[in-house]
Structures are given as C-alpha cells and as structure tokens.
Amino acid sequence: MTKEKKSEVMEELREKMAEYPFFYLTDPTTMTAGLTNKLRRECFQTGVEMKVVKNKLVIKLLREADPSKNYEGLFGAFKxxxxxxxxxxxKAPAKLIEDFRKANSTELPGFKGAYIDSAVFIGEDQLDTLKKLKSREELVGEVIGLLQSPAKNVISALKSSGHKIAGLVKALEERGAAE
Structure with a gap:
C-alpha cells in the first residue's frame, strides 16, 4: 500500500470515528465470501457500517487521537x-452479530472488542453485556422518572389530605392569634 493510499485510508477512518461514536471490532478471518457479503448487507440494512482495516493503521490512528478517548485498552484486540x-x-452491532450468528448457525464473525463512551469491552463474553447496555437517553428517562415519582406522591398526598392540612393551618393560625 502506498503512502498516499495509507493516508487516504487513515483520513477515512478518522472521519468515521468522528461521525460514529461507537465501534465494534470483529474477526472475519474464517468467514466465506458469501457470509461476508451477507454480513455487509445486514450491516447496511441496520445502519451499521462495516470496514475491513489494517491493524497497524488503526492503532496508529488511535494513538494519534485525543488521549481522553481512552483507546489504549483496544490495542491488544488488533491481532x-x-x-x-x-x-x-x-447496541446495534451487538444485536447484529448475535442475530447473524443465529440466522447462519455459526459463531462468526468473532467478537474482539468494542468502544462505547470511553469504555472498552474486550472478549467474546462482553457481547451479552453490550446487548443489555442502556443508551444515555434510556438512562436519563429512567432517572427523570425516578425523580418525578416522589414529587407525584407528595402532590397526590397533598390533594387527598388537603382538608386535613387546611384544618391544621387554620388551627395553627388560631393558636398564633391567641398567644
């Protein structure tokens, strides 16, 4: 590969990493051409983009990236x-890999690792964890729901016992006036 071609590939990867915040590393080594094409089609249908890359180029790109991104943990997966x-x-790539494996009765493609929100997941056993991860939007929704429920309980308690509170306020007011 010429230097010009390498820099083109690196620039393309740099753009993809800026465009897509999450990426998974897979091992397509023993996949047939037919299975690889089928995987590419399924990726296209689910909005996942697949790119076969040279390990050295990706490692070089990740080393040049912002250190706060925490890519170092992925370097061992590039074999x-x-x-x-x-x-x-x-979650889309994890679900795609699992569905592809089930539909084709295969353990391919092999899962090497993933990068999600500055967190690195390495190894086949992490695929189930990745499928269960909740998105930031789902987590924010749950937190808002939890924060709203006590307020709703207080409001409903105030509405249901509004007469008691009004009576207590009136009694306190009368006691304050008597003193």
Missing amino acids: GQTAILFSTNQ
Whole structure:
C-alpha cells in the first residue's frame, strides 16, 4: 500500500470515528465470501457500517487521537484480520452479530472488542453485556422518572389530605392569634 493510499485510508477512518461514536471490532478471518457479503448487507440494512482495516493503521490512528478517548485498552484486540463495525447506536452491532450468528448457525464473525463512551469491552463474553447496555437517553428517562415519582406522591398526598392540612393551618393560625 502506498503512502498516499495509507493516508487516504487513515483520513477515512478518522472521519468515521468522528461521525460514529461507537465501534465494534470483529474477526472475519474464517468467514466465506458469501457470509461476508451477507454480513455487509445486514450491516447496511441496520445502519451499521462495516470496514475491513489494517491493524497497524488503526492503532496508529488511535494513538494519534485525543488521549481522553481512552483507546489504549483496544490495542491488544488488533491481532489477525479486523473488521470495524461503526454505529450511532451502541447496541446495534451487538444485536447484529448475535442475530447473524443465529440466522447462519455459526459463531462468526468473532467478537474482539468494542468502544462505547470511553469504555472498552474486550472478549467474546462482553457481547451479552453490550446487548443489555442502556443508551444515555434510556438512562436519563429512567432517572427523570425516578425523580418525578416522589414529587407525584407528595402532590397526590397533598390533594387527598388537603382538608386535613387546611384544618391544621387554620388551627395553627388560631393558636398564633391567641398567644
């Protein structure tokens, strides 16, 4: 690969990493051409972009990236052939890999790792964890729901016992006037 081609590939990867906040590393080494094409089609249908890359180029790019991104944990996963699945949805590639494996009765593609919100997930056992991860929007919704429920309980208690509170306020007011 010429220097010009390498810099083109690195620039393309840099753009993809800026565009897609989440990416998964897979091992397509033993996949047939038919299975690889089928995986590419399924990626396209689910909004996941697949790119087979040279490990050295990706490692070089990740080393040049912002240190706060915490990519170092991924470096060990770049062994053998690597395909990167880029996505704007953190669960989509995990679900895609699992569904592809079930539909084709295979353990391919192999899962190497993933990068989600500055967190690194390495190893096949992490795939189930990634499928269960909640998005930032889902977590914010849950927190808001939890914060709203006590307020709703207080409001309903005040409405149901409004007469008692009014009586207590009136009694306190009368006691204050008597003193």
